[in-house]
Amino acid sequence: MFKFMTIKPSKKDSFISKHLFLLMIILAIIITSLFVVVSMLIYNSNGAAQVDLSRPGYVSVRAQSVTNSSNFKDYSASGEINQETIEEFQQLFADQLNKAKAIDAFGGDPLSPASLGISVSTEQP
Amino acid sequence: MTISKKYLTYLLILTVVFSGVSFLTVSAQDKSITDKQTEQIRSNCVSMKNTLNQLHASDALLRVNRGQIYESILTKLIDRFNSRLSNNNINNDELKSITVKYSSMLDTFRADYKTYEEQLSSTLNISCSDKPADFYSAIVSARTKRNQVHTDVTKLNQFLDQYQSVFNQFKKEYKTASEGMKN
Numbered sequence: 001m002f003k004f005m006t007i008k009p010s011k012k013d014s015f016i017s018k019h020l021f022l023l024m025i026i027l028a029i030i031i032t033s034l035f036v037v038v039s040m041l042i043y044n045s046n047g048a049a050q051v052d053l054s055r056p057g058y059v060s061v062r063a064q065s066v067t068n069s070s071n072f073k074d075y076s077a078s079g080e081i082n083q084e085t086i087e088e089f090q091q092l093f094a095d096q097l098n099k100a101k102a103i104d105a106f107g108g109d110p111l112s113p114a115s116l117g118i119s120v121s122t123e124q125p
Numbered sequence: 126m127t128i129s130k131k132y133l134t135y136l137l138i139l140t141v142v143f144s145g146v147s148f149l150t151v152s153a154q155d156k157s158i159t160d161k162q163t164e165q166i167r168s169n170c171v172s173m174k175n176t177l178n179q180l181h182a183s184d185a186l187l188r189v190n191r192g193q194i195y196e197s198i199l200t201k202l203i204d205r206f207n208s209r210l211s212n213n214n215i216n217n218d219e220l221k222s223i224t225v226k227y228s229s230m231l232d233t234f235r236a237d238y239k240t241y242e243e244q245l246s247s248t249l250n251i252s253c254s255d256k257p258a259d260f261y262s263a264i265v266s267a268r269t270k271r272n273q274v275h276t277d278v279t280k281l282n283q284f285l286d287q288y289q290s291v292f293n294q295f296k297k298e299y300k301t302a303s304e305g306m307k308n
Contacts, residue, residue: 047235047236047238047239050185050188050239051185051188051189051192053186053189057178057181058182058186060182061182061185061186064186064190065186065190066190072197074202074205075202075205075209076205077204077205077212078208078209079209081209081210081299083299085209086295086296086299089202089206089292090292090293093198093202093203093288094289096197096198097198097285099194100195100198100281100285101282101285105191105275105278106184106271106274106278107275109268109272110176110271111180111268111271113162113264115176116173116176116264117173118166119161119165
């Protein structure tokens with residue numbers, strides 16, 4: 001009544017079915033590598049790499065980074081404006097402005113030839 | 126025969142032009158650094174690399190700490206005060222205008238620091254004993270970029286000063302107005 005047909009698996013099918021697990025692992029590695037490459041591209045392009053003090057070159061200064069922002073009191077964005085709230089803002093702003101201007105950041109000239117011990121003259125002796 | 130002569134002439138002209146360009150380039154490189162400087166870079170190579178490594182680390186720390194302060198001033202104080210004024214229907218166009226400039230300068234500071242850090246990192250990767258001229262040229266470029274970062278910081282401080290000045294004016298006017306209403 002019924003005719004049963006036996007379909008012989010092609011060589012290609014049998015290879016895939018035989019090595020399915022291995023292929024899945026390879027595919028997973030490829031996808032993971034792709035995500036790692038994309039992540040590294042984003043990490044390097046958006047400036048995160050420059051402020052990442054966990055990088056090996058920054059071991060000596062890592063402990064000195066200010067991680068505690070509890071001394072920075074937030075000013076509320078809601079509420080009425082009166083003499084008291086204006087003075088509160090004035091005080092908070094003045095404190096932070098003093099901190100910002102406390103040191104001449106990126107001042108000096110540590111990359112000048114003189115600082116690095118190179119003579120300034122560009123004329124051939 | 127004529128064609129081959131023509132091609133030979135073109136080839137000769139091209140050779141002369143390329144030789145001239147190459148000669149000029151090499152001459153320019155030679156002029157950028159003196160023999161004395163080359164010798165100094167080679168002899169101080171290790172100490173210079175150490176100095177640059179220390180500067181690289183200390184500038185990164187400075188970028189993180191300064192960046193945090195400038196960012197917090199904007200998000201935790203200035204933006205909130207501006208919002209509060211707006212919520213109370215108080216005109217603060219001048220303060221807003223300074224805030225926009227400050228915010229834009231903060232973006233510039235971030236971008237310029239990134240450019241400077243990349244330049245300093247590539248300088249550290251150049252062998253100062255094998256390529257002293259390239260090393261010197263990279264230092265000069267890093268120096269220019271660091272100076273730009275310093276200019277950005279100065280401008281940020283100037284915008285904060287401007288904001289404070291306009292705020293003080295606002296405070297004065299507010300006090301006068303509120304005293305006038307009482308009387």
